[in-house]
Each structure stands twice: as C-alpha cells, then as structure tokens.
Amino acid sequence: MRNRRKILLIDDEEDFCFFIKQNLEHSAKVLVDYAANPDRGIAMARKDPPDLIFLDVMMPGKDGIKIIEILKKDKKTMSIPIVMLTAVEDDATKLKAARYYCEDYLVKPVSRQRLEDKIDEVLNRQGQIRA
Amino acid sequence: MDKQKILVVDDEAIIRQLLTRSLLKEGYEVETAEDGNIALEKAKKTSFNLLITDLKMPKKDGMEVLKEVKRTNPYVELIILTGYPTIETAVEAVRIGAFDFICKPFDVQAMLTTIKQCLEKQKYQIKHIELSELMTFAEITRLITSVFELEPLFNRILDSALSITKAKRGSLMLIDPKTRALNVKAARGLDKNIIRNTEINLNEDISDKAVQGKEQALTSSTLNIPLVSISSRSKGNALGMLNISDKVSEESFTEREKTLVFVLAGQAAVAIENAGLYLQLQENIDGLRKVIAQLNDTQNQLIQTEKLAAVGHLAFGIAHEIRNPLGIILGGVELLNNTLCKNDNASDEVVGKIKNSIDRANNIIVDLLKFSRASKLELKLVDLGKLLDEAAALVASRARLSNVEIEKNFPKENVRVNADETVLRQVFFNLYTNALDAMPKEGRLKLSISLNGKNKENNGKKENFVTVEVADTGKGIREEELSNIFNPFFTTKEPGKGTGLGLSIAHLILERHNGRIDVKSKVNEGTTFVVKLPQAA
Ligand SMILES: Nc1ncnc2c1ncn2[C@@H]1O[C@H](COP(=O)(O)OP(=O)(O)O)[C@@H](O)[C@H]1O
Ligand SMILES: [Mg+2]
Secondary structure, X not given: OOOOEEEEEEOOOHXXXXXXXXXXXXXXXXXXXXXXXXXXXXXXXXXXXXXXXEEOOOOOOOOHHHHHHHXXXXXXXXXXXXXXXXXXXXXXXXXXXXXXXXXEEEEOOOOHHHHHHHHHHHHHHHHHHHO | OOOOEEEEEOOOHHHHHHHHHHHHHOOOEEEEEOOHHHHHHHHHHOOOOEEEEEOOOOOOOHHXXXXXXXXXXXXXXXXXXXXXXXXXXXXXXXXXXOOEEEEOOOOHHHHHHHHHHHHHHHHHHHXXXXXXHHHHHHHHHHHHHOOOOHHHHHHHHHHHHHHHHOEEEEEEEEEOOOOOEEEEEEEEOOOHHHHHHOEEEOOOOHHHHHHHXXXXXXXXXXXXXXXXXXXXXXXXXXXXXEEEEEEOOOOOOOHHHHHHHHHHHHXXXXXXXXXXXXXXXXXXXXXHHHHHHHHHHHHHHHHHHHHHHHHXXXXXXXXXXXXXXXXXXXXXHHHHHHHHXXXXXXXXXXXXXXXXXXXXXXXXXXXXHHHHHOOOOOOEEEEHHXXXXXXXXXXXXXXXXXXXXXXXXXXXXXXXXXXXXXXXXXXXXXXXXXXXXXXXXXEEEEEEEEOOOOOEEEOOEEEOEEEXXXXXXXXXXXXXXXXXXXXXXXXXXXXXXXXXXXXXXXXXHHHHOOOEEEEEEEOOOEEEEEEEEEEOO
16 A cells, blocks of 8 residues: 555646645645646546545536546546535535535535545545455 | 465454455465364465464364464464453463464554564564574584494484484484395484394385385375485485484474475485495505505515525625635645744734634625525425424524523424425524524523414415514614614624624525514514414415
8 A cells, every 4th residue: 555645636726726735745644636727637537546536616628527427437537536626516516426426525615624534534435445 | 475374263254354355455365264173274284374363262262273283383473362361361372472462352454564573573583493494404414424434424314314303213224235125224212122133125126115205204203214326326226214203392293394304315315325435445545555565565575585586696606706715715824824834823823813714704605605595495395393493403502501591382283384494494593593692691592383373365365374483582683773684794793703694594595485584672672583484284
C-alpha cells in the first residue's frame, strides 16, 4: 500500500484548487493533483487513477454529472470513489450524481477538517472492501 | 261648493214648514223629521251640517237624537229649540256642545242670523280640524318612510293606523311570496299565541280582495285594508293586509278615518317595498364588502407569495455564484492559518472571525434556497402531531438549556395533512427557534393542534381546517413590527443571529400548502403563531 493517497480535484476555480491542495497536503497524508479543465481531469484520471476524486458540478464545457457518467462507464476509472464538491445545491443534481454512485455530495464552503474526515471515511471503506 | 244641509226636527208641522221655507230661501238644503226615529233614519243616510231640534217630542226625546247623531257625525252642529226651557236642559245642551238654545216662540230673522253664525263657525272648525289632522298624518307618513328596518317599520305602520282611527286592536299581515300565506308581522291588543299561529293561506287571489276591500271596509266595524304594491315591477299585487278594530269609544269608524287609513295604507305599501329594497341593497353591499375584503386579503397574500417565490428563484440562480467565492475564502484563510501564522493567537482570532462571517453568508444562502425548495413540494399524507414532535426534538436540548418547558396539547386521534414533510417540518422548526430566541432565560412553549377550527370556503366547497398554535411566553412583538415580521430580511436580532427569513419561509411554505399563518402578540406577555392547514380527508 502506498504511503500517501492520491487525490484528484476537478474544479474550474483555480484558486480553490490551489488552496485545497495546500491545505490537504499540509497534513502530509495525501497528495493532491488538480485539473481546472474537465477534459484534462478525465485524461488525468485515466492515465494515473487516483484513490479519490473530488468533482465540481458547474464547469464550462462539461458539467460534473457528465464527467461522473464518463468515469463510471470507463473500466479504468469506474472503481475510483468520487465525492461531489460543489457550490450547486439542488435535489435534482444530487439525485443524478447519486445514480452514478457518487460517495457523497458536499456543498461549498467546506472546511479542511470536513474534507479530511470525508477522505478518511471513504478511503477506509474502500480499504475494507479491498481487503 | 256643496250646499249646507240642515235637518229640522219638530213634531209641530207649522214650525217645520216655517223654518223650511225660510232656510230654502237662504240657499240651504233642508230636510225635516216629525219625530226622533225619523230624524235618526235621515241622519244615517245624509251627513248634515246642522241639526235644529225640539226637545219634547213623542217617541224619542230630542236630547237622545242629538247624542246619537253626534256619535256618527262628530262635526254636526246643534241648535236646540224648545217651548219649555229649564236649567237642566240648558246645562245638558251646553254639555253636548249645542251652538245655541232658542226658546219658542222665536224671531225667524234672529234665528237665521244664529244659523249663519253657527255654520260659519263650523266651517272654520272643520278646516282647523282637517288641517291639524293632515299635519299629524303628514308627520306619520314621514316617519313611516324614514324607517328602513322591517320590524320597526311594521310596528310603526300599525301604530299609526291605530292612532289615526283611534282603535285599540289591530294587526299587520304580509304575504309570504313563496308560500302565499299571510303572516302576522305586527299586532296590538291581540293574544300572543294567536299571533304566532296565525298564518292564513290564500287560495284565492288576494288582489281581487284588495279591490273589493275598500267597499267592504267602509261598511264594517272592522277595517281590513289591503296593502297593494305600486312599484312598477309588481304593480297591483297585494303585499298584505292591515286590520283595525275596536274603536276606543265603541263608535264606528268615520269616513274621514277610513279615508285617512286607506291613504296611510298606500304609503305603508311604498315604505314596505322600499325597506325591502333597501334591505336587499344593504345585503348586497355587505356581501360586496366581504368579497372586497377577501379579495384584498388574497391579493396581499398573493403578492407576498409571489415576492417570496421570486426570492427563491433568484436565490437558486445565484447561490453557487456566492458559494464558490465563499469556498475559496475559506480555503484561503485556512491555508493562511495553517502555514503562514501557525500558533499565533492573534491570527487565530482573526481567522475565527472570518470563518464566522463565511458561515453567516452561507446561512443566508441556505435560507434563501428554502424558498425555492418550497416551490417544489412532494406531498404525501403526514401525521401532524408526529411532525410537530420531530421538529420539537430538534430544539429540545436548546429548550432545556434556557429553562423552557415544552407543553403539548394534541387531540387523541391522528391528525393528517397533505404535506411535504421536510418542508413543513421547517415551518415549525422556524417557529420554535423564534420562540426560544424570545425566551432566553425561561418560559413555556405551548404547542396545540385543534380540529374544530373555522371552516373556510374554498371555491364553493367547505374544507376542514386544522389549526396549530405555537405559543410562547417570551418578550412579544411590538405593534409597529407586527406588520413587518413576514417580510424577507426583517429581523430584530443581532447581526449573525438572524437572517430575517424564517417567517417569510414559513409563510411561503404554508401558502404553498393552501394554508396560512397569523400572529397575535403582546409585548412582555408572549406571542402566538396560528397556523391553518387543510385537513386531509
Ligand atoms: N416568537 C416570537 N417572539 C418575539 N418576536 C418574534 C417571534 N417570532 C418572530 N419574531 C420577530 O420577527 C422577526 C422575524 O423573524 P424571522 O423571520 O424568523 O427572522 P429571524 O428569526 O431570523 O429574525 C424576528 O427578528 C423577531 O423580531
Ligand atoms: Mg427566525
């Protein structure tokens, strides 16, 4: 098992991505890559599948729902747990994301503590399944 | 002008002839009678202006004749002619109001002068009486036409008729337009039971009777005067009947009284019809007023609802535009705190404050989004008591901390409403939270559900409403604030403590459930919010 889990963050807000990466890596538990462009994010996930993806919903080009659909239909990426991390909160979007088996749906603003707890929770569960 | 009529009563033919000749010459109309009975016969047929009579006559005494004639014709003048004057007869003559007391033999010329004076006096007296009668009559009719309430009007008509005719007993009956029965509307001097049970069915058309009525009424000792419509819509239709009997003095009705009471009946019919129209108009106006008030109310509610729905719509559109920067700010400030100024108390405090502000901004978004959530309801049958309990559980620990006792008064049976559970729970949560905010130290929060709330007409069909009351013993709401509390962003709480959206949300949610919310409050005593919801069948 790798020491530091790899997280991929797909979000068009560059500043947000930067702060999250800094905050999460600060605890030295995880490594964070991010993509501010949806297509690049998908490519990154395929090339080097991370342990967990944080995915935004509203992005130019492709929205998060489209991305989760693509990733969950691709054999290479379908087993990667995905947590929605977005400023959009409505029942319809939540429902769609749930239909593609997202792990959870977090609404911004989210504290670092909350993100870390979520990472632990999802990855532990994942570990148990693998074990 | 009619000739003045004189009846000469004397058993001596010579006197009758003498007087007749002289009186005819003067232009009077003259009749004669040789005894009292004949005199009475003639007086019945003709109403004389003057009676000249001897006192001592066979068959009937002159004094008796006078009394009797006077009874049916009170305006008749009397001159007494006697060959045997006594003090007693003179006194008696004065008592019954004789104009003069002349002893036989008499001077014809002097007699003619006396007659002339007598009739002159009578003319003015009659004029005077007629005038004062007319004045009373005018006053009576004026009073009648100024009454618009039916019951007082009926009573006034009857009383007027009785006073005009100087009668003791009477009733006013009206025809019920549906059943065509005569109902007693007012009565005087009649047994109460009789009145209550009197309902005369009319098989024959009463308007025929109305025409005959006049003839009949003029001859009988009871007057039955029809009340006949003169309005253009139902002209000639009988409205009812005015019945008068029992003159105070046991006399029969004079023609003048009959005429007056007939005229009165005409006025009364007009007044009754007017009052009916007035009443109808009043009812229409009242109905209209109610409709207008309802419309205003509905319109206000609608405006409020639309305003709030628009807020929800807008909030939904911009929520993520605000949350994205909030996410960045939070991330940035945490980064600062973690890396750049680690273990610095001063910066910890600053970071804490920034985080609080982020929460505040986010709370507004959360609340605003509830408006848009209220627009997309998922209705199902919900147990209201259970829902109130669930919402209460959410504030239970807070209530305990501030010594607030929660008291419940729910009916035994389950009360169900059609509602979106999540959204409706929010309403009561908001109300409880406000109540607790108003009772920081101690107090009582009373929750009650009642079924026997007022029924509300909805599109013509009655709906049963459930009433929920959320009552607190808190600080209350000031009069000038009451009208604002349902407006979005109205709050009296410290910054960060309230968004001013709780009640607006509650209002919108209830409106969307076809319910409503009202408030009663007294400063320093407490506040009660009254929620009404349609009860599920
Ligand atoms: N139970 C109550 N007792 C006293 N005041 C109340 C109560 N409920 C509401 N209010 C008044 O109405 C205002 C608006 O309430 P609300 O819309 O819930 O917004 P907020 O609670 O955020 O201020 C409150 O600020 C308060 O002044
Ligand atoms: Mg509130």
